[in-house]
Amino acid sequence: MIKRILVTGGAGFLGSYLCERLLDDGHDVICLDNFFTSQKTNVTHLLNRPNFELIRHDVTLPIFLEVDQIYNMACPAAPGHYQYNPIKTIKTSVMGAINMLGVAKRCNARILQASTSEVYGDPEVHPQVESYRGSVNPIGPRACYDEGKRVAETLFMDYHRSNGVDIRIVRIFNTYGPRMHPYDGRVVSNFIRQALAGEDITIFGDGEQTRSFCYRDDLIDAHLAMMEVEDFVGPVNIGNPVEFTIRELAELVIEISGSKSKLVKRPLPEDDPTRRRPDISLAKEKLGWEPKIALADGLQSTIDWFKSINMSDYRAPTPNYS
Ligand code: NAD
C-alpha cells in the first residue's frame, strides 16, 4: 500500500538514498532538511518525480504534516560536523526527537529513530550487544552527539510506553558509500579523498583502533525491514560485523585506488573509541537481515563515485549558532 513517508535529514548521505528507495517502492516521500551538512544537489535528481516533495526546515522547530511513517535521520553525523556547533547538535537530537515524536503521536504514524553505535561510547564489551549500556564520557567533545542520541532513545521509549507511539530504534554502525560528504572528515571520505589526490593519508593515533564498515545499500535494506516488521521496536544494531583496523582500511583504499599516497600519523582525537564491532544476532533473528557487500566491493563503488564528482561543489557546514 502506498504510504506518505517523511524522511528528516532526507538530503543527507543516508537520507537521500532512503528517499530514492522509498520513491522506487511507489511511496509519497516528503524530504525535510536544513542542509546543514548536505546540499540540494543530493536530491535534485528526485525533484521532478511527482511523488517527491522537498521542505527546507529545521527539526528543532515544530512542523505540522500529515504522514503515515517517519524516518528521523536529521542530525550531523561526522565528528567534525557534530562538534562544529555542539549545542545545536544536542538540540537537533533532543528537540528534533520531541518534535517528530509529536508529529507521530498526532498522526498515529510509525516513527524510526536513526540512533548510533556511539550510544556505547568507548565500549568495554566487544562485540557490542544491544543489552550493553555503554561507556560514554558525558562531558567530552563527543558527548553532544552521544548523549543527544541517548536522550533521543529515552524519549522514543517514553513516548512508546506512555503514549503508545509506534516506534522503531536502529543503532547504526559506521556506514559509507556514494554521496558521503567529501569534506565531512570521516575516515572513509578522508582516506579516499587523500588517496585520489595523492596526498598523505592521515592515520589518527597508531591506527590499531578498529571500526566495522557497512555499505550504504545494506544499511538502508535493514531500515526498510525494520520499519515494516511487527511486534519489535528495537533497539537493534545495524552494521557490518567484519572488523578492520584503521591502518588496514588505509592500506585497502591505497590498493583499490592504485594510489601512491603514504601513511602519516596524526594525534588521536580525545575519547576516540578504541574498537567497535556490532553483534548483529538480533537483526538476523528479527529482520532476517545481514549485510551482503564486502568492504573491498563497497570501497570500489565509493571510490568510483568520488572520481565522478566535482570537489569544488562541496563546502564545509554552514555556520549555525542558533
Ligand atoms: P549526513 O550529515 O549526511 O545527514 C544528516 C542530514 O541531516 C543532513 O542532510 C543535514 O543537513 C540534516 N540535518 C542536520 N541537522 C538538521 C536539523 N536541525 N534540521 C533538519 N535537518 C538537519 O549524515 P548521515 O551519515 O546520512 O547520517 C544520517 C543519520 O544516521 C544521522 O542521524 C546519524 O546520526 C545517523 N548515523 C549515521 C552513521 C553513519 O555512519 N553514516 C552512523 C551512526 C548513525
Ligand code: UDP
Ligand atoms: N580517523 C583517522 N584518520 C582520519 C579520520 C579518522 O585515522 O583522517 C580515525 C578516527 O580517529 C577513528 C576512526 O578513524 O578512530 C573512525 O573515525 P570517523 O571520524 O570516521 O568516525 P567515528 O567512528 O570515530 O565516529
